Amino acid sequence: MKKKIRVVQYGVGPIGASIVQLMRQKQALVIAGAIDKDPEKAGRDLGEVVGAADAPWGVKVSADPAEVLSHPVDVVVHTTSSFLTDVASQLMECLEAGACVVSTCEELSYPFRKHPELAAKLDEAARESGVTLLGTGVNPGFVMDKLVLGLSSACQRVDHAKAIRIVDASRRRIPLQKKVGAGLSVEEFQQRVTEGTVKHVGLPESVAMLSDGLGLDVDTITETVEPVVATESIRTDYTEVKAGQAAGIHQVARGISHGEEKIYLELNMYVGAVDASDTIQLSGEPNLTMVIPGGTHGDIATAAVSVNAIPALLAAPAGLRTARDLPFCFFPPLAPP
Amino acid sequence: MKKKIRVVQYGVGPIGASIVQLMRQKQALVIAGAIDKDPEKAGRDLGEVVGAADAPWGVKVSADPAEVLSHPVDVVVHTTSSFLTDVASQLMECLEAGACVVSTCEELSYPFRKHPELAAKLDEAARESGVTLLGTGVNPGFVMDKLVLGLSSACQRVDHAKAIRIVDASRRRIPLQKKVGAGLSVEEFQQRVTEGTVKHVGLPESVAMLSDGLGLDVDTITETVEPVVATESIRTDYTEVKAGQAAGIHQVARGISHGEEKIYLELNMYVGAVDASDTIQLSGEPNLTMVIPGGTHGDIATAAVSVNAIPALLAAPAGLRTARDLPFCFFPPLAPP
Numbered sequence: 001m002k003k004k005i006r007v008v009q010y011g012v013g014p015i016g017a018s019i020v021q022l023m024r025q026k027q028a029l030v031i032a033g034a035i036d037k038d039p040e041k042a043g044r045d046l047g048e049v050v051g052a053a054d055a056p057w058g059v060k061v062s063a064d065p066a067e068v069l070s071h072p073v074d075v076v077v078h079t080t081s082s083f084l085t086d087v088a089s090q091l092m093e094c095l096e097a098g099a100c101v102v103s104t105c106e107e108l109s110y111p112f113r114k115h116p117e118l119a120a121k122l123d124e125a126a127r128e129s130g131v132t133l134l135g136t137g138v139n140p141g142f143v144m145d146k147l148v149l150g151l152s153s154a155c156q157r158v159d160h161a162k163a164i165r166i167v168d169a170s171r172r173r174i175p176l177q178k179k180v181g182a183g184l185s186v187e188e189f190q191q192r193v194t195e196g197t198v199k200h201v202g203l204p205e206s207v208a209m210l211s212d213g214l215g216l217d218v219d220t221i222t223e224t225v226e227p228v229v230a231t232e233s234i235r236t237d238y239t240e241v242k243a244g245q246a247a248g249i250h251q252v253a254r255g256i257s258h259g260e261e262k263i264y265l266e267l268n269m270y271v272g273a274v275d276a277s278d279t280i281q282l283s284g285e286p287n288l289t290m291v292i293p294g295g296t297h298g299d300i301a302t303a304a305v306s307v308n309a310i311p312a313l314l315a316a317p318a319g320l321r322t323a324r325d326l327p328f329c330f331f332p333p334l335a336p337p
Numbered sequence: 338m339k340k341k342i343r344v345v346q347y348g349v350g351p352i353g354a355s356i357v358q359l360m361r362q363k364q365a366l367v368i369a370g371a372i373d374k375d376p377e378k379a380g381r382d383l384g385e386v387v388g389a390a391d392a393p394w395g396v397k398v399s400a401d402p403a404e405v406l407s408h409p410v411d412v413v414v415h416t417t418s419s420f421l422t423d424v425a426s427q428l429m430e431c432l433e434a435g436a437c438v439v440s441t442c443e444e445l446s447y448p449f450r451k452h453p454e455l456a457a458k459l460d461e462a463a464r465e466s467g468v469t470l471l472g473t474g475v476n477p478g479f480v481m482d483k484l485v486l487g488l489s490s491a492c493q494r495v496d497h498a499k500a501i502r503i504v505d506a507s508r509r510r511i512p513l514q515k516k517v518g519a520g521l522s523v524e525e526f527q528q529r530v531t532e533g534t535v536k537h538v539g540l541p542e543s544v545a546m547l548s549d550g551l552g553l554d555v556d557t558i559t560e561t562v563e564p565v566v567a568t569e570s571i572r573t574d575y576t577e578v579k580a581g582q583a584a585g586i587h588q589v590a591r592g593i594s595h596g597e598e599k600i601y602l603e604l605n606m607y608v609g610a611v612d613a614s615d616t617i618q619l620s621g622e623p624n625l626t627m628v629i630p631g632g633t634h635g636d637i638a639t640a641a642v643s644v645n646a647i648p649a650l651l652a653a654p655a656g657l658r659t660a661r662d663l664p665f666c667f668f669p670p671l672a673p674p
Contacts, residue, residue: 022493025493025494138491142490142491146487146490146665147487149665149666149667150483150484150487150665152645152665152666152667153479153483153641153642153645153646153665153666153667154475154479154633154637154638154641154642155638155641155645155667156359156362156637156640156641156644157362157670158667213666213667213669214667214669215667215669215670215671215672216669217671285637286634286637286638288629288633289629289630289631290627290628290629291627291628291629291630292625292626292627292628293626293628294626296491296625297623300491300493300622300623301491301492301623303493304490304491304492304493305490305491307493308489308490308492309490324664324666325664326664327661327662327663327664327665328483328486328487328489328490328664328665329486329489329490329550329661330486330489330490330492330495330550330551330552332550332551332552332553333494333552334552334554335552
């Protein structure tokens, strides 16, 4: 029997906490450390920070990445920010320490168009250390890209790809309700969109992955964010949304090739959505439609996709990988290391 | 630019013909030969045999595998039989000639339980030649295994997996209508089931793949085949099914672990099915359901899955691979070699 895989959690917010609890269930893994600079978490036992029933775990959260990474680490699961420029130095430090990295950083999922130089730099660092790096999650990483590519493997020809995701934000964690602008006036919403703070990150990355994976030769990617306006008052754990206020986002990304739309991704994430679902439509030979009634739960699935990717990531060739390269898999809890 | 990938079609029946027409559309491929022992095909131009609009292609169908394989061949696409014992020597000959093989042989899709020795022998031959071998298609290979595993990558826990496929056999090729017993009396149907000639091959292979991929520890796989009895007369291109005759199959495979059902696969393939669809249900954390309304078209998708697998197969480590190991992908027609 091989040694257990030593994992470190980098970022112990709501998603990081969910990932840690899931990793704790895998016999092949041992949680070797955790990193979070939040003074309310650093120095405390990780099991207590994430509210585990079997806490304490005897693993401290540390504010010092260098200290944690000075011990042997096989895999870092990284959940700190959606933006690649914010996290590139964090990722570099992990790679240079010789750890594979799975990150939920949305812009890392397929960074080749928006951040080609950073992508090349991270790829080079990973190869030099002989480790792999992957950005993934539920969206990007699953619903609007990987699952679309999965469905396309049954197609002889794909002319157009569409994915529509409808999420009831009232069932989701609080940062998400903020991110979708629930409870803002329409004017505030528009201002936050302009500032870039109300928005889901990752749709253009999914468009880029689909364009390459389906050979759709997209030359232009557009993106719009509009409010879904509440027609009646809705109360959530986080806030009250009054009629006329923004309940969330209606976000559309398009992939255009020579003036023609080839990819259409639509994300509706708002408080009070009653028809939550994920729908994929491929036009080609044959036309194929796939529906996930109720939709893939964003938080549960982001943790699942990230942790399930660990065995495939460890088996992949060194470098920056994407969901496109790796087999879909489940990580059985009793799997041997 | 690299040289084009030289492909050979082994078996030019309905599925083989569909595969050949699809491969002809891929710029990265060149069809280097075809093998079929049928005297009505051998010696003729492949394009003419498959009814291509742009025939002749200048590629002859040969009845002699050794002759075709004596030329450089990168990939053989093999479509001759569902049963591994029938095709093992054909596959060995291809592997020993140094060709990768994609086969629609259902029993090859996950042969480790039913044919462990043959699987080991084929794996060894592939490794010795430094090539890869894969059994795939729509079912097994996609609907009831790969797609289930794909969906499971969004799950934190999977307790039970179910897939139900309903196919309208009247829209399918004639051999399939025969295979599902359309037009037989119920007595004849039962007799053919006993003989093993009325049956879809591959469900136990999908159960085995799911058991390993989901960690469900299945110790027993059961399988039943029953007739779907026509309640009114139905006419197809192939035959007429009268009320009271068998219209097709209702086939169920179960994976049992320590007396408890963990996997349930149900295939309904009959003339006149009006509710064609593929449905996957995962029970766990979270519960997840996926529906493909209308279902994945068996013949189109079998050709698609087989041809789309070629790039991933060429990139995979040598040996016997399964759909479980390889990333889902689409093979863009304009992809460079």
